[in-house]
Amino acid sequence: MTAILERLSTLSLSGQHLSRLPRLLEDGLPKMPCTVKECEVPQLFREPYIHSGYRPTGQDWRYYFLSLFQKHNEVVNVWTHLLAALAVLLRFKTFVEAEQLLVDAWSLPLLIFVLSSVTYLTCSLLAHLLQSKSELYHYTFYFVDYVGVSIYQYGSALAHFYYSSDQAWYDKFWLFFLPAAAFCGWLSCAGCCYAKYRYRRPYPIMRKMCQKTSFHRCQTMDFKNGYAFFRLPREGVGGETLFANQLSQDELDDLCTKGATLTYGQVKRPAPSRFTPAFVAYDKKVLKFDAYFMEEVAISPEENYRIRQVCIYYYLEDDSMCIIEPKVKNSGLVQGKLMRRHRVPKNVHGDYYHWKDLNVGIDLTIYGRTYRLVNCDSFTKVFLESQGIEVNPPEELVSDPYTEQRQMPVQKRITPTSPDPFRQFLAYDTKVLRFYAIWDDTNCAFGDHHPCIIHYFLADDTVEVREVHKRNDGRDPFPVLMRRQRLPKIFVDKNKNFPSCVLEITDHEVQEWFSPKDFAIGKTVTLLGRTFFIYDCDKFTQDFYREKYGITDFQPVDVNKKPLEKVPQVIPPYNGFGIPEDSLQNCLSLFPKPPRKDVIKMLENNLKVLRYQVALESPVPEDKNRRFILSYFLADDTISIYEPPVRNSGITGGKYLRRTKVTKPGSTPENPIYYEASDFTIGSTIEVFGHRFIITDADEYVLNYLERNAQSFPAATVQSIRDHFLPRKMVVETTSSGFPKKELDDLIVEVQKELKLQEPFDTRQFHEAFYHCDTEGSGFLDKTRFLTLCDRFNVPTSTILLKKLIDYCSCDEDKVNYRDFLRAFPSDLFPEAEGQGQQLNSQLT
Numbered sequence: 001m002t003a004i005l006e007r008l009s010t011l012s013l014s015g016q017h018l019s020r021l022p023r024l025l026e027d028g029l030p031k032m033p034c035t036v037k038e039c040e041v042p043q044l045f046r047e048p049y050i051h052s053g054y055r056p057t058g059q060d061w062r063y064y065f066l067s068l069f070q071k072h073n074e075v076v077n078v079w080t081h082l083l084a085a086l087a088v089l090l091r092f093k094t095f096v097e098a099e100q101l102l103v104d105a106w107s108l109p110l111l112i113f114v115l116s117s118v119t120y121l122t123c124s125l126l127a128h129l130l131q132s133k134s135e136l137y138h139y140t141f142y143f144v145d146y147v148g149v150s151i152y153q154y155g156s157a158l159a160h161f162y163y164s165s166d167q168a169w170y171d172k173f174w175l176f177f178l179p180a181a182a183f184c185g186w187l188s189c190a191g192c193c194y195a196k197y198r199y200r201r202p203y204p205i206m207r208k209m210c211q212k213t214s215f216h217r218c219q220t221m222d223f224k225n226g227y228a229f230f231r232l233p234r235e236g237v238g239g240e241t242l243f244a245n246q247l248s249q250d251e252l253d254d255l256c257t258k259g260a261t262l263t264y265g266q267v268k269r270p271a272p273s274r275f276t277p278a279f280v281a282y283d284k285k286v287l288k289f290d291a292y293f294m295e296e297v298a299i300s301p302e303e304n305y306r307i308r309q310v311c312i313y314y315y316l317e318d319d320s321m322c323i324i325e326p327k328v329k330n331s332g333l334v335q336g337k338l339m340r341r342h343r344v345p346k347n348v349h350g351d352y353y354h355w356k357d358l359n360v361g362i363d364l365t366i367y368g369r370t371y372r373l374v375n376c377d378s379f380t381k382v383f384l385e386s387q388g389i390e391v392n393p394p395e396e397l398v399s400d401p402y403t404e405q406r407q408m409p410v411q412k413r414i415t416p417t418s419p420d421p422f423r424q425f426l427a428y429d430t431k432v433l434r435f436y437a438i439w440d441d442t443n444c445a446f447g448d449h450h451p452c453i454i455h456y457f458l459a460d461d462t463v464e465v466r467e468v469h470k471r472n473d474g475r476d477p478f479p480v481l482m483r484r485q486r487l488p489k490i491f492v493d494k495n496k497n498f499p500s501c502v503l504e505i506t507d508h509e510v511q512e513w514f515s516p517k518d519f520a521i522g523k524t525v526t527l528l529g530r531t532f533f534i535y536d537c538d539k540f541t542q543d544f545y546r547e548k549y550g551i552t553d554f555q556p557v558d559v560n561k562k563p564l565e566k567v568p569q570v571i572p573p574y575n576g577f578g579i580p581e582d583s584l585q586n587c588l589s590l591f592p593k594p595p596r597k598d599v600i601k602m603l604e605n606n607l608k609v610l611r612y613q614v615a616l617e618s619p620v621p622e623d624k625n626r627r628f629i630l631s632y633f634l635a636d637d638t639i640s641i642y643e644p645p646v647r648n649s650g651i652t653g654g655k656y657l658r659r660t661k662v663t664k665p666g667s668t669p670e671n672p673i674y675y676e677a678s679d680f681t682i683g684s685t686i687e688v689f690g691h692r693f694i695i696t697d698a699d700e701y702v703l704n705y706l707e708r709n710a711q712s713f714p715a716a717t718v719q720s721i722r723d724h725f726l727p728r729k730m731v732v733e734t735t736s737s738g739f740p741k742k743e744l745d746d747l748i749v750e751v752q753k754e755l756k757l758q759e760p761f762d763t764r765q766f767h768e769a770f771y772h773c774d775t776e777g778s779g780f781l782d783k784t785r786f787l788t789l790c791d792r793f794n795v796p797t798s799t800i801l802l803k804k805l806i807d808y809c810s811c812d813e814d815k816v817n818y819r820d821f822l823r824a825f826p827s828d829l830f831p832e833a834e835g836q837g838q839q840l841n842s843q844l845t
Contacts, residue, residue, distance in 0.1 A: 032063055035072050044135055047073065055132040064130050077128040085121035088114060109162040116155025123148025139197060146192040150185035157181035282316035287355055287383065289314075290375040291364070292398055307400040310338060312364070312371065314355055316383075319343055321353060323366070328403075339366070359384070361392035372398075421460065428458035433541045435519055437532040438559050439467075439481075449561075452481060452532060456516060458544075463487045463514060465527065487514045487527055517549065522557050535559045574669025579661055597636065605634035610705065612680055613697035613777065614641070625649075625775065628656060628693065630686070637661060637674055641688065647768065662688050678713050681720040697777060698724065744808050744820065751801050751824040758796035763825045766793050770818045779819045786816045795825075 033056055038046045041054045053073040055064070068078060092114050101107050127145035131138045161170070161177055222231050289312040297303050310325045322341040343352045344366055358364070364371045374395040376384075381391050433456040441447035451468040465482035469475060488510040518525060524533050536556035545551045571587055574580050585592035610632040616623045629642045638659045645653030665687045667673040675686065686693045703725050706718045769789055773781055781789075786806070795802060809821040 032066055032070060033059065035070075041132075042135065044138060045132060057132055057134055059133070061130075061133070064133060068129060074128045074132075078125060081121045081125040081128065085118055085125065088117050088121070109159050113155045113159035116152045120148040120152035142196055143193050146189045146196070149192070150189035153185040153188060154181050157185075279317045285316045285379075285383075287314040287316065287358065287380040288312070288377045289358060289360070289373045289380065290397060291371040291373045293369055293371045302405075303402040306402065307398050308333075309397060309399075310371065312358075312373070313341075314353075314358060315341065316355065319352065319354060321366075323371075331403075355384075356387075356389065359389065359392055360394055374398075425459045431458045431540075431544075432456065433458065433516060433519070433544060434538040435521075435534045435541065436536040436556075437525075437534045439530055439532050441530075449559075454519070454527075454532065454534070455484075456514075456519060457484065458516070461486060461513060461515065463527065465532070482528060488512075489514045489518065516544070520545075520551070521554055533557075533559070571670065580669050580672050602635045608634040608705070610634065610677060610680070610702045611699040612695050612702070614686065614693035615696050617685065617692040617694055622651070626651065627696075627777070630680075630693065630695070632675075632677055632680060633659065634677065637676065639675060639688070641693075657688060662686075678717050681717050682724040683720070700725070747801070747805055747808060748824040751797055751805060752826070754797050754801065755825070762793075766795075766825055767822055769793070770822060774818070779817060780811065780815045781818050783810065783814055783816050786818060786821075 035053045036056050037052045038050065038054060041057060045054060045057070050073050053071070055067055055070075055072050055074075067075075068082075095101065101110075103111070123145045127141040131141045158178065158181070161174075161181075220230055220233050222229060290309070291312050292307055292309045295306045295308055297306050308325060310323050313322050313324065315321070320341050321339070321344045322337065323339040324337050325335045327335045345351070346353050346357070353364075353366075358373065360373055360376055362373055364373055372395075374397050376391070376394075384391050435454040435456070437452050437454050439450040439452050441450060453466045453468060455464040455466070456462075457464070462484045463482070463486070464480070464484040466479050467475075467481045469477055469479070488505055490510070490512040492509055492511050514525075514527075519534060521534055521537060524531060526532075535558075537554065542554045545554075569587075571584065574583060577583060581595040582592075585595065612630045612632070614628045614630045616626050616628065618624070626643065629644065631640045631642070632638075633640070639657065639662045640655070640659040641657035643651075643653040643656045661674050664673045664675060664679075680686070680695055680698075682695055682698065684695050686695065698721055703721045706713055706721055710718050769792075770781065773785055773789065790802070790806075805821060805824060806816065809817045811817055
């Protein structure tokens, strides 16, 4: 241990260099937020007697790590722990290199002690460096600090137990010393964590019991000028500050302000003079001024301006003002408090109105509105005169001219000598003449004939015109064409310099107005530039004219439009592009739509196809052996033609005609007639766009479909297909009656087994030779030709099996079913030949 202490003493640093290090690091690092005072951080982070230097909360982690090089309240704690950890590591490294320390049972307690010391210093470093992030991290890192302290306690106990204890003491307590040390460390950590989380400053006695580690009493004996004296303790047990034995802040302030005293006490000071504040002296004292202001009126033809009388109140207690307008009944204005009570600014320099600025007979401008002060009450006058202000003589309060005009008595109405309109109103009220007319507006662009109703009101000789709207007529639904008004008929002759456009028409400008005698059935009237033709009227109007004017002819005029002659639509001839129905749509609409399809038929006949084998009728010799597959689609009556490719024929097979509708010969583009399923019979000729095809064979599905739907097809069509398939059925029955099918299958298997034992045989060319000889595609060949083909290819099998197979496939003395024969020679080695054969078998079987 002495050697260890001697080596630790060799580690030293210069204090002058260490003092310069923080300033150099602070100048080299980026600028960070400044520290704050204790009032700017939560209560949890405040420490006693530390009033500033706290780091702000809520910053990013980079700031708190870089605060290692910043001056704050925790910088001493951070650097002492950091330097201590570095010193321990450095000293331990030197010790290991000098003593050549090995990791064994004797050095393990020392390694644990060094590791616990570094752990304790690192946890304390992190607690003091990062605890200002938030309250959660404050508790978290301090709990980690307490864990590090407990680890250090256990590591210290372990090192002392193994390196410093006596052998007899070690033999006596080795069993339970280390568990007791671990339990004490855990108890210390748990108590510190609980006290930290449970209690806040000022800490109670329970926290002191949980965290107190120093239990000595403070020293009370002191010396001054060589004399010993007793003083009150400033700190309690454990170093806690005792505030009761120190002067409070109020006592310190009292000592600072207290002056010198005489022998017999303080000097008597005179009593202060009585002082009354303004809000008490001027309480409930208000200056009142009578005033008015002029308000411009721009939307009324009866008044150009308005005079509004107000009362201005000035409150002396706080120099505030308010303006109140007395309410006038039925004035139509929002009256009452025009300006709330507050201090009113006088100018832009921040000055406010004072009672010294107020007097009678002056103009007061408040918020852009000028008030004329004309009078004040007696208290206001006495107060201003008592303050040395000469009050001007009062003025007369100006009244509103429009209000005075309304208060004038209404003049009595004088009955005129002309016919009394009131009498006319009483006699003809609710009596209206109704005429039905047509307004001809065809002279204008997009003009039309508008049906209208003309109402003539007998009560005041006014006319109203209403337009009659029909459903979906394309016009805006405004019913009134001309509002109810008197309509002039003849104007008075005007001078040339008189304006031709006026807003209102008076009786002096009109020589004659429209009257009931100007309206009649069959007559044309012009109302405000619009010409109306009257063609009918209602029953009341007829009775009025019959009694007033003696008119008896009220025959209505027929104004219905004559129907336009329908021009027949001429369909242009078919141009050959597309189908005729599709081309016809271009003649029926501007935006052609595709022809409608029979959806029900398409759903019922979906995937139903009738297939026929056809031969091309052509004078060219090369076309005689060409065979085609004609497919008729029942869903939409379309036809497609496909030519199966034949190897080494010189003709490229494939699609011959895409799926389309085909018209019959002799049909016209105006009335096209398309081929139907009933037109396809064995031996019939089908003409497709100038090419003639002869139907030579059909699929068995055609026969089945025609028999199921025999009522939809002619009997001749169904019988033609039946007659074509009758020989095949007879052959099948004959073959099955002579030799069972199972025996034929067994014989075919036996031939194939023997064929596998022989040399390879080109079965593809063997198949092609039989298909090429069968020009009709019936599946049967003459026995002579059949034997010739077998001899030519030299079939590699026994003569007995071959002869037996030919007997099984023979239908009669002259015919052989070569398809059953070829089943014994499959073309597995030639997939394209096998696929072609299966396709042709499926089409022709």
